[in-house]
Amino acid sequence: MDLLRNYICLLKKRLLLILFILLAFGVYKLHIYRTDGFSLQEITPQFKYRDDWTPPMQTLSQEQLKEILKQPFSYLGKGAQVYAFVSTDQKYVLKLVKQKHLHFNSFETAVYKLSFMETFKNKRLTKQKNRVQRLLYSSSLAFQYLKEETGLLYIHLLPTDHLNSFASITDKAGESYLIDLDAFEFIIQLKGDSLIHTLSTMSLEEKKEALKDLLVLLVNRSKKGIKEMDRRLLENIGFLDGNPFFIDAGRFVLDKDVSNQKIYRPLLNEELRPLKLWLKQTDPQTAIWFKEQVAQI
Secondary structure, eight states: OHHHHHHHHHHHHHHHHHHHHHHHHHHHHHHHHHHTTOOHHHHOOOOOOOTTSOOOEESSOHHHHHHHTTSOEEEEEEOSSEEEEEETTSSEEEEEEOOGGGOOOHHHHHHHTSGGGHHHHHHHHHHHHHHHHHHHHHHHHHHHHOHHHHTEEEEEOSOOSSOOOEEEEEOTTSOEEEEEGGGSOEEEEEOOEEHHHHHHTSOHHHHHHHHHHHHHHHHHHHHTTEEESOOOHHHHEEEETTEEEESOOSSEEEOGGGGSHHHHHHHHHHHTHHHHHHHHHHOHHHHHHHHHHHHTO
16 A cells, blocks of 8 residues: 555656646746847847957948937748847848857756866857857858848948947837847848748849849859859849849858859759749749749840
8 A cells, every 4th residue: 555655646746847847947937938038148148249350341420320220120930140230210131140059058067067067168159259250150151242232231240349339129029128249249231022022023024133133143243253052042032122032141152163164054043943843833924934034044
């Protein structure tokens, strides 16, 4: 009888533990749903300012930057590398670089204190620092070779001490923050509309002209020796004032071989696959026409 009582008691404890874990997981998932994972900690860099770093890349004066930042920015969405916020006038996007891999929760902090975990900790930190360097490199390429094609206005991926500019942002959950931009890694870009939304609202002739312009955009990028490593074309391309442009400038690499037509043609054909599939599903006739256009590049 005592054995049975002990077994039932143990079973209840395990059940309570499972319920607690499920509850904690549910609270965590609810938090992620409400905030999309955003918090100030998630965007706070670990790097300190150094006066030998390259200054921000910009087409804006300090006065123009401050004028844009006079208005609040509200949550727009997130990508693999950034959280994006849109200005009240819907003209600008403020992208704040994710830093999640540089931050450790309490469990990770305790684990990484173990001597044999030091190697894993350093590998993780190195990976994140390399990611930031790749973003800086890609953004530099975009600013140098594709400034108009990306709508980039300001790139600030290393801490500074001279901006004296603040941004008011509101996250997905409705929480507002005032952040000192000297301390954060950010990009300011002109806001456009998504590729799918734009094409879906066009007439047949407008759509064909837009698709021709898209091919010109991709070919010109290739001829400049710039290769896109992220093939999510439907998410990475948008339209700005009726013209296609690159929404995401974070995965470009310099590859002079790509400027050769024999090399860029098959690469572009592969990059365009999601768009061709979408056209096939939504507008079969235009899909046939577009396939012919692609074959001529």
